[in-house]
Amino acid sequence: MPQPSQPLPLRPRRGFVAQPVVLTGLAGAGALVALVLASGAHLLLAVALAFALGAVTLIQARRARQEAGRLRAEVAQTHVEVAAGALTLPYTSVLNALPDPVMVISAHEPDDLTGRRFVMVNRAGRSVLKIQREAGLLVTAIRDPDVLEVVDEALFGGLEGEAVYESGGVQERIFRVYARPLGSASDGAQLALLVLHDETDIRRVERMRADFLANASHELRTPLASLSGFIETLRGHARGDEGARDRFLGIMHVQAERMSRLIDDLMSLSRIELNEHVRPLQDVDLAAALLDVVDALAPLARDKGVALEVEAPPRGEVTVTGDRDQVIQVAQNLVDNALKYSPSGARIRILLESGLSAEACVAPRMEQAARMSLLTPDHGPERFAALSVIDAGPGMDREHLPRLTERFYRVEGQKSGEKLGTGLGLAIVKHIMNRHRGGLAVESRPGHGAVFTAYFPLAHRRATAGDEAGTSSDDVIKLS
Amino acid sequence: MNEHIVKAYEDELNMLTAECARMGGLTEAAVADALEAVVRRDQQMADSVVARDERLDVLQADIERKEIRMIALRQPLANDLRRTVAAMKIANNLERVGDLAKNIAKRTIVIIDSDPMVPLTRSIERMGRLVVTRLKEVLDAYTASDLERAMSVWSRDDEVDEHYNSLFRELLTYMMGDPRTITACAHLLFVAKNLERIGDHATNIAEIIHYEITGDEAIATARPKTDALQRP
DSSP states (O other): OOOOSSOOOOOOOOGGGHHHHHHHHHHHHHHHHHHHHHHOGGGHHHHHHHHHHHHHHHHHHHHHHHHHHHHHHHHHHHHHHHHHTSSOOOHHHHHHHOSSOEEEEEESOTTOGGGOEEEEEOHHHHHHHTOOSSSEEHHHHOOOHHHHHHHHHHHHSOOOEEEEEEOOSSSOOEEEEEEEEEEEOTTSOEEEEEEEEEOHHHHHHHHHHHHHHHHHHHHHHHHHHHHHHHHHHHHTTTTTOHHHHHHHHHHHHHHHHHHHHHHHHHHHHHHHHHTTTSOOOEEEEHHHHHHHHHHHHHHHHHHHTOEEEEEOOOTTSOEEEEOHHHHHHHHHHHHHHHHHHOOTTOEEEEEEEEEEOHHHHTSOOSTTOEEEEEEOOOSOOOOEEEEEEEEOSOOOOGGGGGGTTSTTOOOTTOOOOSSOOOSOHHHHHHHHHHHTTOEEEEEEETTTEEEEEEEEEBOHHHHHTGGGGSOOGGGOOOOO | OOOOSSHHHHHHHHHHHHHHHHHHHHHHHHHHHHHHHHHHTOHHHHHHHHHHHHHHHHHHHHHHHHHHHHHHHHOOOHHHHHHHHHHHHHHHHHHHHHHHHHHHHHHHHHHHHSOOOHHHHHHHHHHHHHHHHHHHHHHHHHHHTOHHHHHHHHHTHHHHHHHHHHHHHHHHHHHHHOGGGHHHHHHHHHHHHHHHHHHHHHHHHHHHHHHHHHOOOGGGGGOOOOOSSSOO
């Protein structure tokens, strides 16, 4: 393997990111302050929460940058030791230990496309670019024309270059690619170094801030308009009218609660999104989590006259890799949705099946229903545990299915009861499932109901014994 | 892959795959950029997509020339022949995808003239990203000769169709609601249709990969198909 003749070019600092973030924050602050002035002190709490969200995202971005800085310092340290000649370092292990994908490319002729080969890829590079071999054709690893261009410039022009590379797929990642010339090898081939630096989180924070302001300001405006309307009425001609005041305060209370629910959901959605690429590592007892959720929602179901039927293996039988709070949130949102749309006297079936393949997870559970996968995990040989919630509500037409996980999307002509939803529940579920490398599917037949199936990858030691852990009719717990 | 006694032959075969992969990269970028031009209302980006299409046409003609030369000189058999034919067919499909991307970019110029319609462009973006992902997955499967991945693209073709149907209805509703948006909506409808066809080309490429690897071409008739005009 040709050795790099100079220390790895470490990327330039990225201070520039913080500024737009702060500026957008300020712009948002300005808008929100205006809202407060326009409406009254009732909203202060809501707005403060919105600010808190801004602060949380900013802090997390900073923490990620500090972590990256620490890793770079460690690598630089290694170089110093090598330069001092104190010890001979195995370059391959050093490169493999680097968190960023690194690749050495060699080529002879500018015209010869098959001549451009990667001759060394570190471990991170093999996993990001999904290549198994240590060497091969460059175009089989990266096809992006911008990247190929900067590689050519580095190989044949001796120029340093940068490009942006998007990895695509469900778990899309965005990299800044640095190409550096490395001179010629002993056989006359030109060499270049390619370093990919992950900028997904930074871009995500920027995009999220823009989205948050757009969505939230739109959704908050409705209850806000109603609140200010009532405030005006109470100060104007309804002043002194006791009956009207009580009634209006009641409505205002409902609107204020709606706003606070909305902000809670928005905050948890952004928290989940920030961690979407951080794979959760805890072992979670899915059966226990589900039964806890069902217990908690049982009173609500009783009030509505809806029966909850759970068919699940007993506690401790189904262990998935996940974040316990988020797993609970998935179960909670799905069952809660089913409750919202179920008429009185209906029943909701909740199934938990374990040891299924990805195909079995999305197998039909309702006859003659339109089916759609809302999230399909990237390819893997894993076994899953599937949680299905089957309601007998009004169902949805096929055309609504692809858009269900969109933020604030509502199926036309349907109301989720008097307790209006925020339109974020399924978006939250989808993002949690994506973080867990799981999937989400929906089936629906108008007039007959809907089925939502969320499936989590089983924890590894369970995955082998997965088949035995499947539901059998003996261990079914009935609850109604 | 079996080694060939004549190394130049092996090199030529690899060259074809490499050329196709490079063409794939250019096509992917064209589709992604055309989509971005529509969503971000970026005239400059649209112009650049239109300008780059010629390069794809040249590449496709070039690949075809090399193939014919190779078939004439080397007379490839069995899996070599399938590799050669597959590369030619894939290049054809990619060239069509490039044309569709160019068409999307051209329409952008009209769409930009009207007022922004955020919910619609958002739906287009969602559908477009799905199609771009599909195209990327199938090309990854091609460069890695991964039959399983190609088939996973093939079997999920109806997701794109569902998006198209949903978008179709959304556009109709918009046009009925406000006739001033008809010009832009009609163009968006074609953008959606073009994206749907790009999705179909991705499925075609998956079928070609299946043929290249297994030699079985019966799969083309077995695809689960959702028809926009005939639904339950």
